[in-house]
Amino acid sequence: MTALEPFGARLRRAMDERGPLCVGIDPHASLLAEWGLNDDVAGLERFSRTVVEAVAGRVAVLKPQIAFFERFGSRGLAVLEAAVAEARAAGALVVMDAKRGDIGSTMAAYAESFLHKDAPLFSDALTVSPYLGYGSLAPAVELARENGTGLFVLALTSNPEGAEVQHALRPDGRSVGATVLARLAAENAGQAPLGSFGAVVGATLGDLSPYDLEIGGPLLAPGIGAQGATPADLPRVFGAAVRNVVPNVSRGVLRHGPDVVALRDAAERFAEEIRAAVTSG
Structure with missing residues (x-):
């Protein structure tokens, strides 16, 4: 397998053609129960296959949360492996939500698990944490560039606890979150139509005008729906960067x-509402 077209270019095209929507695959126990499924590997497989069948051919991005598969051990990871392959075969881009972060060879191993072209869980992009220092992500950045994949780096997350780290001020007076955004802008410099290195920025955070969100790459935005944000909030929260937002x-x-x-109908409604909000913004 040769290197793919850069993730940012593939994502831009998918968003333009299918609408800027990311659907999470989060098979937690309570949701399995709501579906009438057992909290076991059979229930996990039924859930995952159903979501992929329903939306992978229509939405831009699917984002499985790996923890809900890992709790079933190797059998759960086998289900995830199949879901990733089937989703990508149907035309959706897959962002593996694993939030990996470490240093040196360990970070390289994490990257190879998801971003190497021969990995069983090969995905189009991976969520990563920069809080061992942004430079610790270098192995993942390098492998992503090599394989045409991407990263979404935790920058301004929607959980309230994140503020104690992300809003902390560095000696130069810039917040940690703002520093992460600036580093991503540097990674994406000169990349058109969209860079491959994105930030995770919560849609529930309100006014983000103090931050420069125009990083030249995508902004993965959790918080739409159950967490309280709506598609109509996106232009107010993200301002001029709203066209590069991928709401989850x-x-x-x-x-x-x-x-x-x-x-499928629910996903299409969200995609239409998001597209309308982004266009009007």
């Missing part, structure tokens, strides 16, 4: 399962 919706879509048509 999980429960707002998944609660409509296990009916395939209902899942």
